[in-house]
Amino acid sequence: MSAELPTQDEIESRYTKLGREAEEGGYHLNPDREFTKNLVRGLLVNEKRYGYPSCPCRISFGIREEDRDIICPCDYRDPDLDQYNACYCALYVSEDVLKKHLSVGSIPERRPTRSERKAAAVKKSGPLNDTELLYPVWRCRVCGYLCARESPPLVCPVCKATKDRFERFI
Template sequence: MRFGRHWRLVTLEQVRQRAENDARTHGYYLNPDEEFLISLLEGLRENEERYGYPSCPCRRATGVFELDRDIICPCDYRDPDCEEYGYCYCGLYVRKDVAEKRLPIKPIPERRPSEKLARAYSKEDVTVSEKPVEEIKTTLVSEEHPAEVLKMWYCRQCGYVCFREEPPYVCPICKAKREMFSRLTVKIIG
């Protein structure tokens, strides 16, 4: 085994509760196919026990937190995937219309950048993890993915601010609808 069992044991119910709460907070639903949903929750529980954090059941984690951070559920790719396809990569989180109309949920392409996938298996690249976090972030946003620079959104009802491609479906703080969000731009004066 490449991983030692983590001491923390979690129940399936705890994993489910956490996912339900997070779905409610961000305006999503959990996969309506109960059997499939349970298989995903079991995968999350297994990963939490293996690695100490619930990394995506449909991606291979390294066990190195810094390398796996973007795939810890809810992963960095959930929101853009739900926006584009109606559900996330593993199918745990589903957009409201897809859940309510029971639209088909099919496999979607991997959005995780190939450099991150490569870093997770190529040994020479693992040394990247020793670099300071800020350095990694700066390279990813400004140089490797100029198109993926995130926008800043502001909830006009409560003042919550987030960086995302699109505003959330509901404000996680005050529950205001998406329409209450405005795009923010920052201007440095002087």
């Protein structure tokens, strides 16, 4: 499968943007610049290939509905930051990594296996009970941000995840 490769300028500018957005939201990029820029390159490759920046360390079939949980930042970033001080690909690291100069490594895969994901998708398809709320409550699956409104925001104001990463919470 071939696609146009990202240019050095594209990599630099996405790296800067992701770094700024991370800091604004209380997150941090991996301080190993070379390693991190290589991951940003991978994200851009995936974005060109699939139309969305899926995790550079996970395989994709290019079907957005099946990959929503691994579009960067992935659903597993925050629990992995909590437990391992880094996300799966190590694009993001915890504050402790910066402050205490901890080194980060390859961590176990938190994403369920393909067969587990298929089983979960079947189980989940029922509608939620309507309650007497004025508005439904939406939850960002990446960072947990909650908002009560007719539909989720286009982009999560905290972690910048897109609208389709929200789930109905109440």
